[in-house]
Amino acid sequence: MRKICIRVPVKMGERSRCVLLDHEILDPGYRIFSSDGYLYIPLIKEPSSIILDQLPECAEVKEQEFEKLNKKPTLEDLLGFVPQYEIVGDIAITESDPENENTVAEALLDVHPSIKTVIASVSPVEGEYRIRKYRIIKGRPTTETIHKEHGCRYFLDITKAYFTPRLSTERDRILSQISPGDVVVDMFAGIGPYSILIAKKSGAKKVVAIDKNPDAVVYLQRNVDLNRLYNVEVVESDAYDAADQYKNSADHVIMNLPHSAHEFLEPALRISKEGGIVHFYDIIHEDEMFEGSLRKIETACKRSNKSIQIRDHRIVRSYAPHQYNICIEFQVHGTEKPSA
């Protein structure tokens, strides 16, 4: 394409390019090139005398053929705004917005070649199994995918079992606390993002991955196989009922069921070894932080005749206005009296 441009000796090219950039007159859609010791810089319009005064004296305004750059447009280029979305495997999940959703879906498919399906969430995370409802907007009509995280692969159906990539950093943080030879009980394992990561990367002797949702357990077992793991015991059960089977066995107990994990504190205390660590998640209002959660832990300890030492308390992420997903980690002391 023939364009107006600046021609300067190559050795003055960088200085000239910066002046043109500062004045927002350089055309980024075309390739700058050099020929016979000169640099040719494409412009979006004729430069003013003020701009010319800032360029080297020998700079000349010319017309020249330029090659168009195949710069991929961004979502902002295509839509004028950046929509809210997250990516699970090759699926992009957006918030439901019937007015805009087709345009947003097309832009997402254009900008991310790895995305094959765009879906919209049409319900909150709900029910005992913490599942959301979705509607497929565009692309391949499936909600099954393989998600990669920290070198592990997870096969899942986003409509059948809970999964969020937003806890990726948190999972890595928990992994960093596990030592080779540890026994870990993941009481609410879902499709396995904590269990699989720990089993694969920590050198744990055994990870017991429990979940009540039969569909989640199918994907969990497939993920154990997909990641070629031999140290994961998959258990389809209510964590409450499974607890006695793993009494005094765990160096770490993971309780990632934020809205109701407090109801399972007593079984978690039973599962923990003397000196074991419980990773307790909760959703709490900012006015109650962290006292509300600590009260629940204290009550469970009294009932279980155990004492604990708080090791850490932190905000994991904001959950809703004025509400936070938090994690409290405590070490368990005192074994339960043997039952009569």
Ligand SMILES: C[S@@+](CC[C@H](N)C(=O)[O-])C[C@H]1O[C@@H](n2cnc3c(N)ncnc32)[C@H](O)[C@@H]1O
């Ligand atoms: C918030 S999800 C977390 C899943 C997984 N840890 C993750 O990070 O993706 C909670 C999981 O607990 C399971 N669950 C709910 N109640 C349960 C119970 N009583 N016993 C065992 N699992 C339960 C749900 O099916 C769900 O998969």
